Structures are given as structure tokens and as C-alpha cells.
Amino acid sequence: MEIEQLPLGPLGTNCYLLVEGDRTLIVDPGGDAEKLIRMVERRKLTPAAILLTHAHFDHIGAVDEVRERYNIDVYVHELEKDWLMDANQNGSSFFPMATPPVTARPADYFLTEGTQTxxxxxxxxxxxxxxxxxxxxxxxxxxxxxxxGDTLFQGGIGRTDLPGGDMNTLMDSIEQKILTLPGTFTVCPGHGSTTTVDEEKQSNPFLS
Known part of the structure; x- marks a missing residue:
């Protein structure tokens, strides 16, 4: 499987294209729909779905344009099933760069833990x-x-001062769900450069 990283939207949110043959999953289309569509068309890819690591505004800005273009479904965790339609919950009503506030139609499917195909x-x-x-x-x-998503970054961790954020919960998630992976795993964050589990264990100042 190939992976392409494409920073999109007002905060340079990393959108990822996961590619198998001519099929692709699109993760976190945060904005700049035309730029994303150009890459898909240039590579002659057929999108299969949109996956969202979470539903903050800078991760969902191009959701509707992309799903309408390719007639594909959108997947998000069930706890944020209402966030796409609500500018207060997705945060776009709080940030001046999100003008007008960002909203999208409801997701098509809601994700829980486990294996998905x-x-x-x-x-x-x-x-x-x-x-x-x-x-x-x-x-x-x-x-x-x-x-x-925005759980872990190269040398950093996600912010927890937005609605629903919690530092203790974030640290538990990182320690129990990410740092338990083999050290060779590539960590693809919502912003900035990719890293590895080993690199973050060794050098991330928030995890020492």
C-alpha cells in the first residue's frame, strides 16, 4: 500500500491518500478540495471512502465537495456524529480563519473499535x-x-483545551493505544511531519 500526504486547508491539515492499485481511501480532507481532486485525477485514482480521524473543522473542510464529486461515503466515530453539522462542536465558530463557519452533511457510517474492511x-x-x-x-x-489525527505529533501531543478535550484521557490514549505498537510503525499525524513510535518514545518531551 502507498500513502500520500497532502497538507490542506487554513491550518495545513494533513490529508492522507491510502492507495491500493487504482483505489484510494481519503483521510481527513481538511480543505482545498480542488487541490485534492487534482491529485486524485492526476494519479487516475478511484476513491472508495472518506475516513475522519475526528470532526474538527480543519479536518472536514472539503468533505462535502469530495464526497459529492465521487459519490462516496464518510466515516467518523459515533461520538462525533453531530459535529459535522454543528460549527460550535467542530470548532469553526471559534476561529477567525474559518470564515464562513465550516459545516458538512452528516456522516454515512459511524465507527467503533475493531477491524474494518x-x-x-x-x-x-x-x-x-x-x-x-x-x-x-x-x-x-x-x-x-x-x-x-491530532492525538500525537512529532515532538508533541494534541491540544486539549477545545470542547471535549481532556489531558489525562489524551495521555492514556497515547500510552495504551499508540506507544504499545511496534517501534517501527510510522506515525502519520494531523499536522507536521511523520515520525515513528520509537522516535516519539525516545525524544518526545511530553512522553518522558
Missing amino acids: IDKFSFEVRHTPGHSPGSITFLFQEDHIAIV
Whole structure:
């Protein structure tokens, strides 16, 4: 499986394209729908679904444009099933760069922990709350890839001062659901550069 990282939207949120043959899963289309669609078209890919690590505004800005273009379903954790439609819950009403406030139609499916199969893709969903109540991590075990949203960053951790955030919960999620992975796992965060589990264990100042 290939993975492409594409920063999108007002906060440079990492959108990921997971590619098997000519099929792709789109994770966190945070904005700049035209830029994302150009990449999909240039690579002659057929999107299978949109996955959301969580439903903050900077991760959902291009959801409706992309799903309408390709007639695909959107998946989010059930605890954030109302956030796409609500600018207060997704945070866009609080940030001046989100003008107008960001909203989208409801998700089509709600995720819980466990193994999921969509089209050619099989992966594990781990519930990793703390940054937000419905934050989830997508694990592609064979490829040693963890897409963690805003739970963990290279040298940092997710913020917990937004509605539903909690520092103790975030640290538990990181320690129990991410740092327990093999050290060679590539960690793909919602912002910034990719890292590995080993690198964060050794050098992340929040985890020492």
C-alpha cells in the first residue's frame, strides 16, 4: 500500500491518500478540495471512502465537495456524529480563519473499535480520545502505518483545551493505544511531519 500526504486547508491539515492499485481511501480532507481532486485525477485514482480521524473543522473542510464529486461515503466515530453539522462542536465558530463557519452533511457510517474492511482496504480502528471525544487512530498493520489525527505529533501531543478535550484521557490514549505498537510503525499525524513510535518514545518531551 502507498500513502500520500497532502497538507490542506487554513491550518495545513494533513490529508492522507491510502492507495491500493487504482483505489484510494481519503483521510481527513481538511480543505482545498480542488487541490485534492487534482491529485486524485492526476494519479487516475478511484476513491472508495472518506475516513475522519475526528470532526474538527480543519479536518472536514472539503468533505462535502469530495464526497459529492465521487459519490462516496464518510466515516467518523459515533461520538462525533453531530459535529459535522454543528460549527460550535467542530470548532469553526471559534476561529477567525474559518470564515464562513465550516459545516458538512452528516456522516454515512459511524465507527467503533475493531477491524474494518472497505473496498480493498482492511484496517483496525482504535478509539484514542483526549484531543476530542471521538478521536480515532487507523492502523494498517501489514504496512506498519498509524494515522493518528491530532492525538500525537512529532515532538508533541494534541491540544486539549477545545470542547471535549481532556489531558489525562489524551495521555492514556497515547500510552495504551499508540506507544504499545511496534517501534517501527510510522506515525502519520494531523499536522507536521511523520515520525515513528520509537522516535516519539525516545525524544518526545511530553512522553518522558
